[in-house]
Amino acid sequence: MNRESMTILHHERIAKDTYQLVLKGKLVDQIEDPGQFVHLLIDGFYLRRPVSIADYDKSSGTVTLLYKVLGEGTKALTRKSVGEQLDVLGPGGQGFPLKSIQTQRALIIGGGIGIPPLYSLAKHLHNQGVTIISVLGFQSMDDAFLVDEFEKFGEVYITTDDGSLGRKGLVTDPLSELEGTFDTYFTCGPTPMLKAVSERLSDIPGYISMEERMGCGIGACFACVVESPDKKGYRRICCDGPVFRSEEVVLS
Amino acid sequence: MNLSVNLPGLSLKNPVMPASGCFGFGKEFAQFYDLEELGAVIMKAATGSQRFGNATPRVAETASGMLNAIGLQNPGVDQIITDEVPFLKERQVPIIANVAGSTVEEYVTVTGKISEHVDAIELNISCPNVKEGGVQFGTDATLAAEVTAEVVSASHVPVYVKLSPNVTDIVEMAQAVESAGASGLSMVNTLTGMRINPKTRKPIIANGTGGLSGAAIKPISIRMIHQVYQAVDLPIIGMGGIESADDVIEYLLAGANAVAIGSANFKNPFICKEIIDELPETLEKYGFSKIDDVIGGAHIEKDPTHLLRS
Numbered sequence: 001m002n003r004e005s006m007t008i009l010h011h012e013r014i015a016k017d018t019y020q021l022v023l024k025g026k027l028v029d030q031i032e033d034p035g036q037f038v039h040l041l042i043d044g045f046y047l048r049r050p051v052s053i054a055d056y057d058k059s060s061g062t063v064t065l066l067y068k069v070l071g072e073g074t075k076a077l078t079r080k081s082v083g084e085q086l087d088v089l090g091p092g093g094q095g096f097p098l099k100s101i102q103t104q105r106a107l108i109i110g111g112g113i114g115i116p117p118l119y120s121l122a123k124h125l126h127n128q129g130v131t132i133i134s135v136l137g138f139q140s141m142d143d144a145f146l147v148d149e150f151e152k153f154g155e156v157y158i159t160t161d162d163g164s165l166g167r168k169g170l171v172t173d174p175l176s177e178l179e180g181t182f183d184t185y186f187t188c189g190p191t192p193m194l195k196a197v198s199e200r201l202s203d204i205p206g207y208i209s210m211e212e213r214m215g216c217g218i219g220a221c222f223a224c225v226v227e228s229p230d231k232k233g234y235r236r237i238c239c240d241g242p243v244f245r246s247e248e249v250v251l252s
Numbered sequence: 253m254n255l256s257v258n259l260p261g262l263s264l265k266n267p268v269m270p271a272s273g274c275f276g277f278g279k280e281f282a283q284f285y286d287l288e289e290l291g292a293v294i295m296k297a298a299t300g301s302q303r304f305g306n307a308t309p310r311v312a313e314t315a316s317g318m319l320n321a322i323g324l325q326n327p328g329v330d331q332i333i334t335d336e337v338p339f340l341k342e343r344q345v346p347i348i349a350n351v352a353g354s355t356v357e358e359y360v361t362v363t364g365k366i367s368e369h370v371d372a373i374e375l376n377i378s379c380p381n382v383k384e385g386g387v388q389f390g391t392d393a394t395l396a397a398e399v400t401a402e403v404v405s406a407s408h409v410p411v412y413v414k415l416s417p418n419v420t421d422i423v424e425m426a427q428a429v430e431s432a433g434a435s436g437l438s439m440v441n442t443l444t445g446m447r448i449n450p451k452t453r454k455p456i457i458a459n460g461t462g463g464l465s466g467a468a469i470k471p472i473s474i475r476m477i478h479q480v481y482q483a484v485d486l487p488i489i490g491m492g493g494i495e496s497a498d499d500v501i502e503y504l505l506a507g508a509n510a511v512a513i514g515s516a517n518f519k520n521p522f523i524c525k526e527i528i529d530e531l532p533e534t535l536e537k538y539g540f541s542k543i544d545d546v547i548g549g550a551h552i553e554k555d556p557t558h559l560l561r562s
């Protein structure tokens with residue numbers, strides 16, 4: 001992990017309130033697995049903002065982030081232009097452990113702005129010859145992004161809250177008809193969604209990627225803990241995660 | 253330039269150290285720079301047994317600062333001694349243990365154990381984020397004196413009492429712990445605050461209230477140190493919102509003998525090292541040739557020499 005002033009190569013709106021940001025810098029070299037994140041310092045804000053690495057390319061030294069405007073910090077971020085510098089700390093956390101994951105048929109379940117880290121994962125798994133089925137959930141059609149990209153990797157099911165794209169409902173809805181078609185699942189999204197997914201698929205190996213408000217983002221402050229069922233009793237999302245095996249954490 | 257400072261139990265190569273709770277037990281920051289560059293390391297709070305802390309969210313951003321309610325999560329004093337202290341001991345850097353508890357007995361037990369392994373104790377009677385103890389001891393002068401006296405007698409090393417700013421009269425608190433035998437003061441801990449999310453109509457932090465830290469609290473801490481410096485005869489470790497070498501000078505001028513940097517480590521993990529590197533130049537900029545000349549300087553500056561420096 002390092003702190004670097006990265007250069008903005010590309011910055012574009014790709015869906016409602018959703019932006020793609022491409023940064024160039026040396027810390028890309030340190031990325032180990034999809035699902036890791038970077039911690040962005042935005043001018044005028046006290047705490048850094050964690051954003052997942054949606055894609056990266058070590059040969060060109062670039063990393064792609066996809067973020068949604070949620071509050072003042074992400075709103076201010078939209079005003080940064082190509083050519084400007086951004087103070088980045090990263091890469092942080094433990095991603096999806098590509099080397100130890102055993103899967104032939106992967107189910108990817110992403111909710112909204114939880115989808116970006118799954119893109120990089122799906123790309124890697126696809127390149128390894130893994131069959132991929134994706135379920136992507138959005139609020140509505142205007143919020144949808146990365147759908148075409150996921151379709152390149154395999155079958156995609158879309159759900160929206162209002163039914164404006166795909167079927168109306170939650171990402172958990174298609175799961176019953178997908179039973180038996182996958183051996184491992186990978187999911188990222190709001191905690192209630194992660195809980196619903198991991199409860200539905202409790203007998204199948206799964207990896208979940210979590211979000212929590214962070215202080216340091218490097219494991220020192222204990223702001224980002226989640227309960228674990230072992231003697232230690234907790235995991236820090238910023239450094240033990242954000243990706244965990246589903247049985248490693250207790251979701252509430 | 254010689255940056256060294258000598259305090260009870262602590263011979264510091266420079267006056268800068270990370271503040272308790274903002275630096276873990278040092279391991280995470282050792283990937284960024286050599287911890288031996290630091291004046292000392294103040295460890296995260298230790299309690300008698302393992303604590304899991306509060307529900308999340310535990311932090312919230314504020315204007316020029318942040319709120320936190322971690323709730324003293326730590327593995328307990330025994331595990332800190334076996335698993336965390338050795339890593340710091342391998343390095344040439346003084347170690348200060350932050351001691352917390354719910355009862356006087358807990359403070360005494362933790363101090364008795366951990367003081368055999370460190371250079372000084374920072375007695376945390378000011379944590380606003382736990383239900384029992386903590387800040388209760390820090391807002392009542394009689395209780396503060398009582399726990400200080402017990403801890404001082406249980407400790408093998410000098411005790412610095414960390415004062416809470418959540419009091420009407422900080423001088424009264426400082427005097428109470430001075431007469432109870434404290435070797436120094438650590439000023440200040442966080443100020444109790446709250447933020448409410450208009451969408452949920454609930455406090456952002458699960459605990460409700462949290463402790464405010466960061467640049468927002470610096471003027472309050474400076475004022476309190478300025479007051480206490482005149483009223484007690486103890487060395488002071490100053491903290492609250494330090495983000496630059498200029499801030500360090502401000503603290504020393506107010507009366508601090510050394511400083512600790514907390515939340516700024518989250519913004520910039522290199523902050524302590526960067527400030528240490530900038531200190532000589534900054535001292536020179538303001539016409540100082542050693543740290544000792546700065547300490548309490550705001551109290552002795554009577555002649556108009558400042559005109560030459562402005």
Ligand SMILES: Cc1cc2nc3c(=O)[nH]c(=O)nc-3n(C[C@H](O)[C@H](O)[C@H](O)COP(=O)(O)OP(=O)(O)OC[C@H]3O[C@@H](n4cnc5c(N)ncnc54)[C@H](O)[C@@H]3O)c2cc1C
Nearest residue numbers: 049050051052066067068070071072073074113211212213
């Ligand atoms: C590991 C991780 C990966 C993430 N990846 C992405 C991503 O790829 N794309 C994306 O759009 N968002 C992502 N998020 C969420 C993103 O961090 C928040 O949306 C963002 O911090 C909101 O900042 P703000 O200033 O706009 O909102 P505000 O509400 O004004 O922020 C106030 C404070 O709360 C924190 N905060 C608010 N919401 C969240 C949240 N959901 N998670 C963590 N902190 C929060 C902010 O960081 C800030 O400290 C990720 C979060 C985590 C923990």
Ligand SMILES: Cc1cc2nc3c(=O)[nH]c(=O)nc-3n(C[C@H](O)[C@H](O)[C@H](O)COP(=O)(O)O)c2cc1C
Nearest residue numbers: 271272273297320376440441465466492493514515
């Ligand atoms: C996340 C966090 C955790 C903290 N934990 C402790 C602690 O365990 N013990 C303690 O005495 N102070 C603790 N503090 C207070 C700091 O040590 C320091 O007194 C305060 O944050 C003011 O300094 P700052 O403005 O530089 O952060 C904590 C502060 C923060 C932000």
Ligand code: FES
Nearest residue numbers: 215216217222238
């Ligand atoms: S954010 Fe500080 S430990 Fe995770």
